[in-house]
Amino acid sequence: MGIQTVSAHGMKVVKAGLLTTVQDLGRIGYRSSGISTGGAMDRYALRMANLLVGNEEGAAGLEITLVGxxxxxxxxxxxxxxxxxxxPTIDGEELPMWRPVFVPRGAVLRFGGAISGCRAYIAxxxxxxxxxxxGSRSTDVRAALGGLAGRRLAAGDALPCGAGQGAAAPFQWAAAWATALSRQGKAAAATAPEAAGRRLPWAAAPWFAPPGAYGGGDGEDGIVLRAMPGSEYGQFSEAAREAxxxxRYAVAPASDRMGCRLTGTPLIRQSRAELLSHGVTPGAVQVPPGGGPIILAADCQTTGGYPKIAHVATVDMPLLAQAKPGDAIRFQLVTLDEAQRLDRRRELDIRYLVAAIRSRQP
Known part of the structure; x- marks a missing residue:
């Protein structure tokens, strides 16, 4: 489809990057009709970005992949x-992450290549x-559904932000921070030396939200994903289950929003019987005939016939979203009870963080 523009201004795309799309937390309730849930690959990062600007956690943001x-x-x-x-930079100056940042009209945001991780989110x-x-603003590129004309962003696209074209009015807390940071930015710009002068009065909050979801990433063994045995776990050889x-497996270049393909020791299934196509969800670790595992991701199909040797715990899906080609991945066995306990703990930590963020007044 061609470039889609709208009358309400917010951001204009000068360069689109490798894969930049509008994403929220996905389409809920349509998998029975064959429609993927989709939404942000790293739901934690999008939720945090929204909380830091006073939005509902599921508000739409921009997902940036590998090259911004x-x-x-x-x-x-x-x-x-x-x-x-x-x-990330604002007019050539480093843009602080994991905190509210006031950006004035006329500023230019630029992103480079991924130094660590794979996907960044702008709220x-x-x-x-x-x-x-x-029911969702998320972009499903394969289905040409949602987002901006159902496709990745392109140069020349205009994105409505704030209270225009269906977006919400900023929450009072966010409006207060925007006002305070605007004043701070103007004061900094007014006193900056001309030689190193700040062209526009942007400003960032002096505090940040700690990114607590990535504790299992970038260790000596690579990214550690906690996983439970899948429904066909017992159909694989003992050697495959141990392997x-x-x-350690490596993320293959063919990985995308549908699934993360891994290279490494092939996993051999003992049973040769074909499986009937059955429902699958993000996090399932499928093993096609070649033996190379595929971890299903946000845009995965709704049904599949490959056996499932494992299922990644929901709490570690943000780590999967941040795995880029070449990264090492290792699986750690957990029980269903452990996975549910970890997920409850994560949600409790987020609730504490929400209270801490809202207690920060300018």
Whole structure:
């Protein structure tokens, strides 16, 4: 489809990056009709970015993959950038992550390549006001559904932010921080030496939200994903089951939002019987005939016929989202009870963090 523009200004895409799309937390309740849930690959990073600008956790933001875009800001905005480090800058100055940042009209946001992680998220106070389709603003590129004309962003696209074109009005807390940071930015710009002068008065909050979801990433053994045995776990040889939780695998270049393909020790299934196609969900570790595991991700199909040797715990799906080609992955066996306990603990930590964020007054 061609470039889609809207009358309400927020951000203009100057350069689109490798894969930049509008994402929220996905389409809930349509998998029985064959429609993927989709949504942000790293739900934690998007939720944190939204909380830092006073949005509902599920508001739409921008998902940036591996190589980031260049965006021109066309109205004053309070934004937050969370997730992978893609060298974000504002008019050439480093953009602080994991905190509210006031960005004035005329500023240019630029992102480079992924230094650590794979995907970064931009939230703006009020959200991105692209139309909802089947209850979500998320982009499903394969289905040409949602987002901006159902596709990745392109140079020349205009993105509505804040209270325009269906986005929400900024929450009072966010409006207060935007006002305070605007004043701070103007004061800094007014006193900056001319030689190193700040062209526009942007400013960041002096505090940040600690990114607590990535504790299992970038260790000596690579990214550690906790996983439970899958429904066909017993159909694999003992050697294959041991290899899954002993060996290191590498993320293959063919990985995408549908699934993370891994290379390494092949996993051999003892049973030769074909499986009937059955329901699958993100996190399932399928093993096709070649023996190379595939971890299903946000845009995965709704049914599949490959055996499932394991299922990644929900709490570690943000780690999977941040795995880029070449990264090492190792699986760690946990029980269902342990996985549920870890998920409850994560949600409790987020609730504590929400209270801490809201207690920060300018």
């Amino acid at each position: 875009p260049e965006l021109e800001v066309e109205t004053d905005l309070l934004i937050a950038v969370c997730g992978a480090y893609l060298e 703006a106070a009020g959200g991105f006001g692209v139309p909802r389709e089947l 899954l939780f002993r060996e």
